[in-house]
Amino acid sequence: MTGYYASILQGALLTVGVSLAALGVAILLGLAGATAKLSGRPLLVGLATVYTTLVRGIPELVLMLLVFYGGTIGLNHLISLLGFKATVDINPFVAGVLTIGFIYGAYMTETFRGAILSIPRGQMEAAWAFGMGRFQTFVRITLPQMVRYALPGFTNNWLVLIKATALVSLIGLKEMTYLAKQASSATREPFTFFLFAAALFLVYTSVSLWALRWLDRRFSLGVKRSAA
Numbered sequence: 001m002t003g004y005y006a007s008i009l010q011g012a013l014l015t016v017g018v019s020l021a022a023l024g025v026a027i028l029l030g031l032a033g034a035t036a037k038l039s040g041r042p043l044l045v046g047l048a049t050v051y052t053t054l055v056r057g058i059p060e061l062v063l064m065l066l067v068f069y070g071g072t073i074g075l076n077h078l079i080s081l082l083g084f085k086a087t088v089d090i091n092p093f094v095a096g097v098l099t100i101g102f103i104y105g106a107y108m109t110e111t112f113r114g115a116i117l118s119i120p121r122g123q124m125e126a127a128w129a130f131g132m133g134r135f136q137t138f139v140r141i142t143l144p145q146m147v148r149y150a151l152p153g154f155t156n157n158w159l160v161l162i163k164a165t166a167l168v169s170l171i172g173l174k175e176m177t178y179l180a181k182q183a184s185s186a187t188r189e190p191f192t193f194f195l196f197a198a199a200l201f202l203v204y205t206s207v208s209l210w211a212l213r214w215l216d217r218r219f220s221l222g223v224k225r226s227a228a
């Protein structure tokens with residue numbers, strides 16, 4: 001039994017890796033999507049709107065299977081059209097990271113867009129009048145305030161993203177949910193091992209909440225909070 005628990009703990013490290021890598025993808029896509037939606041350019045606004053609307057309307061599992069199986073078929077078809085005979089298999093880790101990051105990039109887009117809109121536009125206009133470029137204004141004026149406004153929504157997205165990593169077990173990635181299922185099948189004790197995996201997820205989300213609350217306090221220094 002000890003060997004199964006050790007195996008699940010090793011899978012938990014892979015779960016951490018998938019979720020952190022997917023978060024990086026989601027943040028990049030979220031910033032790009034929010035920038036596109038606020039750009040005022042019809043083409044960019046339209047593309048970002050289609051992205052957020054479609055992704056948030058399609059189940060995560062369906063998207064993951066589409067990327068893993070459909071992506072493999074599409075790549076191999078493209079390779080054959082180019083005249084090559086080689087075949088490509090998408091790595092489950094890469095498929096999981098890209099799919100989860102792609103999905104939660106849509107949610108991050110709305111979170112970041114709302115946070116940027118919460119910042120008084122006069123601050124940015126004052127920075128431009130002072131001679132700052134748009135990138136410098138974003139880094140020095142917009143970004144620090146955006147983080148404070150975005151953290152509540154970001155926290156919620158992150159916690160859901162962590163739990164969504166369990167879906168990558170369905171495409172063969174040996175993270176802790178996959179290994180808990182293997183252990184339960186071998187020992188016929190599903191409750192024991194799935195409960196252990198659930199406890200590990202709870203530890204992960206609890207540590208995340210503590211870290212994000214610390215960040216919230218850090219970025220809220222000097223800001224008065226209204227009484228509830």
